[in-house]
Amino acid sequence: MTDVIDGNAVAADIREGVTECVDVLEDSGVRPGLATVLMSDDPASETYVSMKQRDCEEVGIEGIHVDVDNDAPAQELYDTIESLNDDDAVHGVLVQKPFVDQVDERRVLRTIDPVKDVDAFHPENVGRLVAGDPLFKPCTPHGIQRLLAAADVDPEGKEAVVVGRSDIVGKPMANMLFGRDEGGNATTTVCHSRTADLAEHTRRADIVVAAAGVPEFITGDMLSEGAVVVDVGINRVERNGESTLVGDVAFESAKEKASAITPVPGGVGPMTRAMLLYNTVKAAGLEADVDVPLP
Known part of the structure; x- marks a missing residue:
């Protein structure tokens, strides 16, 4: 029977631990304190920021939000980030994408102080x-x-394939899977839009992480029997005249082959938000030199 990994449940445990960290601090x-900055009138971005602010409120983190007019000079955004870097009440700074043309x-990524870079996108944090x-x-x-740990999946010694090479997911995911720390030590392949015969790679994988942003393009016949499948994709498609969310994995066909799989929604998404809170309390603990019980 396939284990559908419940990201909401795992995220709830993380958030509970974050709340304990907030109490200690x-x-x-x-x-x-977590500062979110938005320089866009994109409705989806506004929604994401609102969700992150609500998450902060629920665990006791001080949420600070700054709007920058999307017609303003770029320097106004850079100056806003610098002021947040200098604000002792702010321990994490997140600038919501997408960015306007100017x-x-x-x-932007270089301007955020690395010790407040809770997204971990600053070149110093990438290098570390x-x-x-x-x-x-x-x-x-x-x-x-x-999520893999919660499902009792240890990547050590396994074949892992990451589909997608973005700076946000694909590249760091590959580094973490083949790294020496806990949750790593896998033999890792990164596939992308120029990969010849993607299925040849995914069929030999014990773990497949799909993060390419293409709706349902990983199908069951592209997987090995018993593979663990992590679906990072969030794609809005029209079906029968209605809008619905799907992942990068064709869930029903993949479920027939997988031993464990994450759903969309309710899989990776809640974990991304939970780990942002985790990084914020970690940053606060480092800044204050307080040993917090990270979950």
Whole structure:
């Protein structure tokens, strides 16, 4: 029987642990703070920011939000980030994507102070991850590691295939899967849009992480019997005149082959948000030199 990995349940456990961390920090006179910055009128981005602010409120983190006019010069965004870097009440800074045309994405990432970079996208944090000494782990890959652990899946010695090479998921996920830390030590292959015969790679994998942003393109016949499948994709498609969310994996056919699989929604998504809270309390603990009981 296939184990459908419940991301909501695992995320709830993480959030409970984060709440305990907040209590420890507040006993030491520190309230962790997460600042979100939005320079866009994209409705989806506004929704994501609202969800993150609500998450903060539920676990006791101080949520700070700053809107920057999307017609403003890019320098206004960079200056906003610098001011948050200097704000002692802010321990994590997150700038919501997508960015408007006048903004240099790489400059945004470089401007966030690495010790407040709770997304772990600053070049220093990327380098530390690759070197095996991360200050923070990127939220989605770290969430995937925790989902695998919750499902009693140890990547050590297994064949893992990551489909997608984005800076946000694919690249860091591959590094974490073949790294020497707990949750790693897999033999890892990264596939992408130029990979010849993708199915040849996925069929030999014990673990498949699908993160390419293409609706339902990983099907059951592309998997080995008993594979563990992690679906990172969130794609909105029209079916029978209605809009619905699907992943990068054709769930029903993949479920016939997989020993464990994450659903969409309710799989990786809740974990990404939970690990953002995790990184925020970790950042607050490091800044205050307080030993917090990270979940």
